[in-house]
Amino acid sequence: MIRIGFGYDVHRLVEGRKLIIGGVEIPFTKGLLGHSDADVLYHAIADAFLGSLALGDIGQLFPDNDERYRDIDSGLLLQEVYRRVRERGYCLNNLDAVIVAQKPKLLPYISKMRENLAVLLNTAIENISVKATTTEGLGFAGREEGIAAYAVITVKEVLENG
Numbered sequence: 001m002i003r004i005g006f007g008y009d010v011h012r013l014v015e016g017r018k019l020i021i022g023g024v025e026i027p028f029t030k031g032l033l034g035h036s037d038a039d040v041l042y043h044a045i046a047d048a049f050l051g052s053l054a055l056g057d058i059g060q061l062f063p064d065n066d067e068r069y070r071d072i073d074s075g076l077l078l079q080e081v082y083r084r085v086r087e088r089g090y091c092l093n094n095l096d097a098v099i100v101a102q103k104p105k106l107l108p109y110i111s112k113m114r115e116n117l118a119v120l121l122n123t124a125i126e127n128i129s130v131k132a133t134t135t136e137g138l139g140f141a142g143r144e145e146g147i148a149a150y151a152v153i154t155v156k157e158v159l160e161n162g
Protein backbone atom coordinates (compact mmCIF):
# COMPACT_ATOMS: atom_id res chain seq x y z
CA MET A 1 0.00 0.00 0.00
CA ILE A 2 1.14 3.57 -0.73
CA ARG A 3 0.41 6.36 1.74
CA ILE A 4 1.01 10.10 1.39
CA GLY A 5 2.22 12.66 3.94
CA PHE A 6 2.51 16.44 3.94
CA GLY A 7 4.73 18.67 6.10
CA TYR A 8 5.18 22.41 6.54
CA ASP A 9 7.51 24.38 8.80
CA VAL A 10 8.67 27.97 9.30
CA HIS A 11 11.59 29.41 11.29
CA ARG A 12 12.45 33.01 11.97
CA LEU A 13 15.68 34.47 10.49
CA VAL A 14 17.84 36.18 13.13
CA GLU A 15 21.38 37.44 13.48
CA GLY A 16 23.90 35.33 15.39
CA ARG A 17 22.61 31.91 14.31
CA LYS A 18 23.93 29.49 11.70
CA LEU A 19 21.81 28.93 8.61
CA ILE A 20 21.40 25.17 8.27
CA ILE A 21 19.02 23.80 5.66
CA GLY A 22 18.92 20.17 4.55
CA GLY A 23 21.98 19.49 6.68
CA VAL A 24 24.02 22.08 4.78
CA GLU A 25 25.56 25.08 6.54
CA ILE A 26 24.95 28.00 4.20
CA PRO A 27 26.99 31.20 4.46
CA PHE A 28 24.57 34.07 5.20
CA THR A 29 24.27 37.13 7.45
CA LYS A 30 21.44 35.49 9.43
CA GLY A 31 20.41 32.02 10.56
CA LEU A 32 17.23 30.24 11.62
CA LEU A 33 16.05 30.49 15.21
CA GLY A 34 14.78 27.38 16.97
CA HIS A 35 15.18 25.08 19.94
CA SER A 36 17.05 22.66 17.67
CA ASP A 37 19.40 23.68 14.84
CA ALA A 38 16.12 24.87 13.18
CA ASP A 39 16.67 22.96 9.94
CA VAL A 40 13.36 23.94 8.41
CA LEU A 41 13.62 21.46 5.51
CA TYR A 42 14.36 18.46 7.73
CA HIS A 43 11.47 19.47 10.00
CA ALA A 44 8.98 19.67 7.11
CA ILE A 45 10.17 16.29 5.85
CA ALA A 46 9.95 14.73 9.34
CA ASP A 47 6.36 16.01 9.66
CA ALA A 48 5.50 14.64 6.21
CA PHE A 49 6.77 11.18 7.25
CA LEU A 50 4.80 11.36 10.50
CA GLY A 51 1.72 12.51 8.60
CA SER A 52 2.00 9.64 6.13
CA LEU A 53 1.35 7.14 8.93
CA ALA A 54 -0.71 9.44 11.20
CA LEU A 55 1.99 9.39 13.88
CA GLY A 56 1.55 12.98 15.11
CA ASP A 57 4.16 15.71 14.57
CA ILE A 58 7.75 16.49 15.57
CA GLY A 59 6.64 18.82 18.38
CA GLN A 60 4.90 15.85 20.04
CA LEU A 61 7.88 13.55 19.54
CA PHE A 62 10.59 16.07 20.43
CA PRO A 63 9.12 18.78 22.71
CA ASP A 64 10.82 22.17 22.52
CA ASN A 65 11.08 22.35 26.33
CA ASP A 66 13.23 19.20 26.44
CA GLU A 67 16.91 20.06 26.94
CA ARG A 68 17.94 16.88 25.06
CA TYR A 69 16.90 18.60 21.83
CA ARG A 70 18.50 22.00 22.39
CA ASP A 71 20.61 22.86 19.31
CA ILE A 72 20.35 19.23 18.19
CA ASP A 73 21.27 18.29 14.61
CA SER A 74 17.81 17.85 13.04
CA GLY A 75 19.27 15.04 10.93
CA LEU A 76 19.16 12.97 14.13
CA LEU A 77 15.48 13.83 14.63
CA LEU A 78 14.70 12.91 11.03
CA GLN A 79 16.61 9.64 11.43
CA GLU A 80 14.52 8.75 14.50
CA VAL A 81 11.29 9.62 12.65
CA TYR A 82 12.33 7.42 9.72
CA ARG A 83 13.25 4.58 12.11
CA ARG A 84 9.63 4.68 13.35
CA VAL A 85 8.33 4.59 9.78
CA ARG A 86 10.52 1.54 9.00
CA GLU A 87 9.46 -0.11 12.26
CA ARG A 88 5.85 0.03 11.02
CA GLY A 89 6.81 -1.76 7.80
CA TYR A 90 7.00 1.22 5.43
CA CYS A 91 9.84 2.85 3.52
CA LEU A 92 10.22 6.01 1.46
CA ASN A 93 8.84 5.85 -2.08
CA ASN A 94 9.68 9.43 -3.05
CA LEU A 95 9.77 12.91 -1.61
CA ASP A 96 9.34 16.36 -3.07
CA ALA A 97 10.08 19.55 -1.14
CA VAL A 98 10.11 23.31 -1.66
CA ILE A 99 12.09 25.81 0.41
CA VAL A 100 10.63 29.32 0.42
CA ALA A 101 13.37 31.90 0.91
CA GLN A 102 13.89 35.34 -0.57
CA LYS A 103 17.61 35.06 0.21
CA PRO A 104 20.15 33.54 0.12
CA LYS A 105 20.34 31.88 -3.28
CA LEU A 106 19.93 28.20 -2.47
CA LEU A 107 20.49 26.62 -5.86
CA PRO A 108 24.24 26.01 -5.25
CA TYR A 109 23.37 23.92 -2.15
CA ILE A 110 20.43 21.90 -3.42
CA SER A 111 22.41 18.92 -4.72
CA LYS A 112 24.23 18.56 -1.37
CA MET A 113 20.85 18.66 0.44
CA ARG A 114 19.53 15.88 -1.83
CA GLU A 115 22.70 13.87 -1.22
CA ASN A 116 22.37 14.29 2.56
CA LEU A 117 18.75 13.14 2.42
CA ALA A 118 19.56 10.15 0.21
CA VAL A 119 22.22 9.00 2.72
CA LEU A 120 20.00 9.65 5.76
CA LEU A 121 17.02 7.84 4.26
CA ASN A 122 19.09 5.13 2.59
CA THR A 123 17.57 5.71 -0.84
CA ALA A 124 18.58 6.69 -4.37
CA ILE A 125 19.00 10.40 -5.09
CA GLU A 126 16.33 10.06 -7.83
CA ASN A 127 13.73 9.56 -5.07
CA ILE A 128 14.55 12.94 -3.53
CA SER A 129 13.52 16.27 -5.01
CA VAL A 130 14.35 19.59 -3.35
CA LYS A 131 13.48 22.93 -4.92
CA ALA A 132 13.67 26.57 -3.89
CA THR A 133 11.52 29.58 -4.59
CA THR A 134 11.29 33.21 -3.52
CA THR A 135 7.92 34.87 -2.91
CA GLU A 136 8.84 37.77 -5.20
CA GLY A 137 9.34 39.93 -2.10
CA LEU A 138 5.88 39.25 -0.68
CA GLY A 139 5.02 38.20 2.89
CA PHE A 140 7.35 37.17 5.75
CA ALA A 141 9.63 35.21 3.48
CA GLY A 142 9.82 38.10 1.05
CA ARG A 143 10.75 40.49 3.87
CA GLU A 144 13.48 37.99 4.87
CA GLU A 145 11.93 37.56 8.30
CA GLY A 146 11.83 33.80 7.97
CA ILE A 147 12.20 30.74 5.77
CA ALA A 148 9.53 28.12 5.16
CA ALA A 149 9.59 24.62 3.73
CA TYR A 150 6.90 22.32 2.37
CA ALA A 151 7.32 18.59 1.79
CA VAL A 152 5.20 15.86 0.27
CA ILE A 153 6.18 12.25 0.75
CA THR A 154 4.88 8.91 -0.38
CA VAL A 155 5.79 5.81 1.59
CA LYS A 156 5.26 2.22 0.48
CA GLU A 157 4.69 -0.95 2.44
CA VAL A 158 7.74 -3.21 2.52
CA LEU A 159 6.45 -6.63 1.54
CA GLU A 160 8.17 -9.69 3.04
CA ASN A 161 8.05 -11.82 -0.15
CA GLY A 162 8.51 -9.36 -2.96
Ligand SMILES: Nc1ccn([C@@H]2O[C@H](COP(=O)(O)O)[C@@H](O)[C@H]2O)c(=O)n1
Pocket residue numbers: 100101102103104105106107108132133134135136
Ligand atom coordinates in the same frame (compact mmCIF):
# COMPACT_ATOMS: atom_id res chain seq x y z
N1 LIG B 1 16.25 31.26 -2.21
C1 LIG B 1 16.16 30.86 -3.49
C2 LIG B 1 15.02 31.08 -4.26
C3 LIG B 1 15.01 30.67 -5.58
N2 LIG B 1 16.08 30.06 -6.10
C4 LIG B 1 16.11 29.66 -7.54
O1 LIG B 1 15.68 30.74 -8.36
C5 LIG B 1 14.58 30.33 -9.21
C6 LIG B 1 13.61 31.44 -9.43
O2 LIG B 1 12.96 31.76 -8.22
P1 LIG B 1 11.58 32.55 -8.27
O3 LIG B 1 11.11 32.65 -6.87
O4 LIG B 1 11.89 33.87 -8.87
O5 LIG B 1 10.63 31.75 -9.12
C7 LIG B 1 13.99 29.12 -8.52
O6 LIG B 1 13.33 28.25 -9.40
C8 LIG B 1 15.22 28.48 -7.90
O7 LIG B 1 15.88 27.70 -8.86
C9 LIG B 1 17.19 29.85 -5.35
O8 LIG B 1 18.20 29.29 -5.80
N3 LIG B 1 17.21 30.26 -4.04
Ligand SMILES: C[C@@]1(CO)OP(=O)(O)OP(=O)(O)OC[C@H]1O
Pocket residue numbers: 009033034035036037038039043058059060062063064065069070071072077
Ligand atom coordinates in the same frame (compact mmCIF):
# COMPACT_ATOMS: atom_id res chain seq x y z
C1 LIG C 1 12.60 20.44 16.67
C2 LIG C 1 12.03 21.03 17.94
C3 LIG C 1 12.71 20.34 19.12
O1 LIG C 1 14.03 20.77 19.29
O2 LIG C 1 12.26 22.43 18.11
P1 LIG C 1 12.44 23.63 17.05
O3 LIG C 1 13.84 23.65 16.55
O4 LIG C 1 12.00 24.91 17.73
O5 LIG C 1 11.52 23.31 15.80
P2 LIG C 1 9.95 23.38 15.56
O6 LIG C 1 9.74 23.12 14.10
O7 LIG C 1 9.39 24.63 16.09
O8 LIG C 1 9.26 22.17 16.39
C4 LIG C 1 9.74 20.90 16.73
C5 LIG C 1 10.49 20.96 18.04
O9 LIG C 1 9.91 20.62 19.19
